Amino acid sequence: MAYELYYWPTIQGRGEFVRLALEEAGAEYVDVARVRGVAPLMAFLEGQAVERPPFAPPFLQDGAVLVGQTAAILLYLGGRLGLAPADEAGRLWTHQIQLTITDLVAEAHDSHHPIAASLYYEQQRREAGRRARYFREDRIPDYLGWFERILAANPAGDAHLVGSSLTYADLSLFQVVEGLSYSFPRAMAQVLPRLERVAALHGAVAKRPRLRAYLNSDRRLPFTEEGIFRRYPELDG
Amino acid sequence: MAYELYYWPTIQGRGEFVRLALEEAGAEYVDVARVRGVAPLMAFLEGQAVERPPFAPPFLQDGAVLVGQTAAILLYLGGRLGLAPADEAGRLWTHQIQLTITDLVAEAHDSHHPIAASLYYEQQRREAGRRARYFREDRIPDYLGWFERILAANPAGDAHLVGSSLTYADLSLFQVVEGLSYSFPRAMAQVLPRLERVAALHGAVAKRPRLRAYLNSDRRLPFTEEGIFRRYPELDG
Numbered sequence: 435m436a437y438e439l440y441y442w443p444t445i446q447g448r449g450e451f452v453r454l455a456l457e458e459a460g461a462e463y464v465d466v467a468r469v470r471g472v473a474p475l476m477a478f479l480e481g482q483a484v485e486r487p488p489f490a491p492p493f494l495q496d497g498a499v500l501v502g503q504t505a506a507i508l509l510y511l512g513g514r515l516g517l518a519p520a521d522e523a524g525r526l527w528t529h530q531i532q533l534t535i536t537d538l539v540a541e542a543h544d545s546h547h548p549i550a551a552s553l554y555y556e557q558q559r560r561e562a563g564r565r566a567r568y569f570r571e572d573r574i575p576d577y578l579g580w581f582e583r584i585l586a587a588n589p590a591g592d593a594h595l596v597g598s599s600l601t602y603a604d605l606s607l608f609q610v611v612e613g614l615s616y617s618f619p620r621a622m623a624q625v626l627p628r629l630e631r632v633a634a635l636h637g638a639v640a641k642r643p644r645l646r647a648y649l650n651s652d653r654r655l656p657f658t659e660e661g662i663f664r665r666y667p668e669l670d671g
Numbered sequence: 672m673a674y675e676l677y678y679w680p681t682i683q684g685r686g687e688f689v690r691l692a693l694e695e696a697g698a699e700y701v702d703v704a705r706v707r708g709v710a711p712l713m714a715f716l717e718g719q720a721v722e723r724p725p726f727a728p729p730f731l732q733d734g735a736v737l738v739g740q741t742a743a744i745l746l747y748l749g750g751r752l753g754l755a756p757a758d759e760a761g762r763l764w765t766h767q768i769q770l771t772i773t774d775l776v777a778e779a780h781d782s783h784h785p786i787a788a789s790l791y792y793e794q795q796r797r798e799a800g801r802r803a804r805y806f807r808e809d810r811i812p813d814y815l816g817w818f819e820r821i822l823a824a825n826p827a828g829d830a831h832l833v834g835s836s837l838t839y840a841d842l843s844l845f846q847v848v849e850g851l852s853y854s855f856p857r858a859m860a861q862v863l864p865r866l867e868r869v870a871a872l873h874g875a876v877a878k879r880p881r882l883r884a885y886l887n888s889d890r891r892l893p894f895t896e897e898g899i900f901r902r903y904p905e906l907d908g
Contacts, residue, residue, distance in 0.1 A: 503767045530723075540774070
């Protein structure tokens with residue numbers, strides 16, 4: 435049976451990390467809200483009859499299993515899609531990398547929404563200017579530097595974050611580099627050339643046949659100023 | 672062999688969620704930096720010879736396994752300490768709850784540090800006043816309301832978040848209620864009386880013999896204005 439992914443239908447957002455894994459694996463899935471609108475999604479969030487309601491999208495249904503939280507969805511899918519190592523320690527390490535990406539993504543969001551997600555950007559523009567400076571100058575280098583370091587430390591080689599084959603963490607790092615490059619082109623032009631391994635991984639993932647086909651399809655939504663990675667030139671220094 | 676927990680030695684912080692699980696299970700563990708200082712912790716973060724270096728504390732060493740990210744540590748320990756269900760779907764649900772607590776904890780931190788963790792509170796006090804209002808009025812009720820709802824929806828009864836016995840998620844929700852009550856006593860006095868099940872779970876966890884012994888010991892550090900849950904009366908409305 436096809437996996438059912440529930441996420442907002444008009445943005446990449448956090449759902450994109452799951453979409454990339456499903457697409458790269460060639461898995462059968464339905465992006466529910468893009469096909470049937472957001473009503474079925476809202477029913478899970480608000481329905482009183484749901485035994486294990488997620489706090490927020492994305493969430494995935496696979497038969498009787500309903501799982502929310504991006505990193506938990508990828509933990510669940512990793513082995514099933516052939517995008518995680520077989521051993522427990524390797525799976526945990528892949529998951530740990532994904533959780534660090536989760537932290538980075540939350541900080542990327544808050545770089546334009548430092549006061550409240552429920553307010554418009556324009557209502558927190560001044561604070562965003564201040565927060566984005568620290569995000570750009572300290573946090574992006576901290577996080578991407580860590581990815582560079584763990585690529586270098588991988589005993590199986592620096593082509594992948596974990597072991598010698600592709601995992602969902604590689605796909606997620608690709609998406610992070612895409613998103614940050616969209617949001618902060620000037621800052622990334624300073625940082626990325628110093629991070630050879632991260633840049634190489636990003637390039638290699640983009641060339642994978644299934645990924646490339648997905649990125650060129652209309653299933654891949656564009657980055658916009660409604661998503662997590664937004665381009666506000668005034669936040670890019 | 673004893674588990675080795677690496678976390679900052681003077682605060683509860685994120686490490687406390689792991690300490691609570693280890694203490695409730697009566698597990699043998701060493702809180703490394705409290706015994707030997709922070710040098711061994713820094714060696715893992717900065718050492719070039721570490722194959723899988725965590726991005727930040729807390730992290731746990733168990734023989735050859737090194738695992739970082741609070742929720743991943745608890746995922747690893749859950750089954751081993753008897754604090755998670757045996758079935759995959761139940762473990763994933765417990766982990767999903769923990770990841771939602773992780774999100775809440777990050778927002779609690781940012782309520783006093785909305786611009787940068789590297790700045791002092793006093794350097795972002797005005798922005799904190801604005802962010803804390805939304806956290807207090809919207810986010811605390813959103814999150815705690817969700818916990819109340821999933822307690823009510825648990826088919827095994829509302830005494831636990833998952834199934835009919837204690838999991839690490841229950842311990843973590845206890846800690847969240849403790850921390851929010853310390854930080855926002857006025858806001859919590861408004862919210863908590865409407866959340867009977869959350870309040871009852873908090874009370875029941877506090878009475879468990881091992882937990883109570885821990886909370887009364889000098890192993891339990893006090894809440895302070897160096898940790899994640901801080902009391903700044905001006906942020907409590």
